[in-house]
Amino acid sequence: MTLDIITHDLLDGIEHGFFGRQGGASSGVFAGLNCGFGSTDQHDIVAINRSRVAQAMGVPDTHLIGVHQIHSADVVTVTEVTADKPKADALVTATKGIALSVLTADCQPVLFADKEAGVIGAAHAGWKGALNGVLDATLEAMVTLGAARESIVAVIGPSISQRAYEVDEDFADRFIDEDHANARFFANGAVGKMQFDLPAFGLARLRAAGIKDSAWTRHCTYASEERFFSYRRTCHRKEADYGRLISTIRL
Secondary structure (H helix, E strand, C coil), X not given: CCCCEECCHHHCCCEEEEECCCCCCECHHHCECCCCCCCCCCHHHHHHHHXXXXXXXXXXXXXXXXCECCCCCCEEEECCCCCCCCECXXXXXXXXXXXXXXXXXXXXXXXXXECCCCEEEEEEECHHHHHHCHXXXXXXXHHHCCCCHHHCEEEECCECCHHHCEEEHHHHHHHHHHCHXXXXXXXXXXXXXXXXXXXXXXXXXXXXXXXXXXXXXCXXXXXXXXXXXXXXXXXXXXXXXXXXXXXXXXX
């Protein structure tokens, strides 16, 4: 089956893709392109899925580089191919032929590029990472490599939408205590509940950090079961585990 690869005009000229779940070798709750070795899916099957992604990105399997994601604001600068997976939630590079990758299943996958400087980045930005500054830290790391902040573009891929993201009032208070303006990312839901707009929060953080051109692909992972894995959907169904989507970018 053909892989489902979502791209965005802001990243034209840079090889990239937000991969959906279609076209993979996994089965059961992982059916499709599960790229997470951290899942309980068969390791060999996940390796096949990742190999298909690497092929689509035009790199050897070894050049599809990721990190051990921990919902932090930590960023790794990649200068060479390595099998190491340090604990972090974003990667940047100015090295050609390396495909940076992050895994998500409702959190925001964010791909960055300064085409003129030849610097790219990829970040896993769930609510905790986004609130703690992983997007800002990724931009700082890109600037250190020679990118110009005003030239960087950023695209948020398939993520959980506000309609599907119910949270409690304590969750909302964490954001509002940080900045009262963050109240605009919450809408009233059921009694005692709020609806959080994670992609809008991500876009606002990018704009505040000086990024002129940014966008969300407007795909909701929770709502589109045939295209995307969703951690929250899995929890609601009380399933044992869930697949991980992969998003990649390379020079």
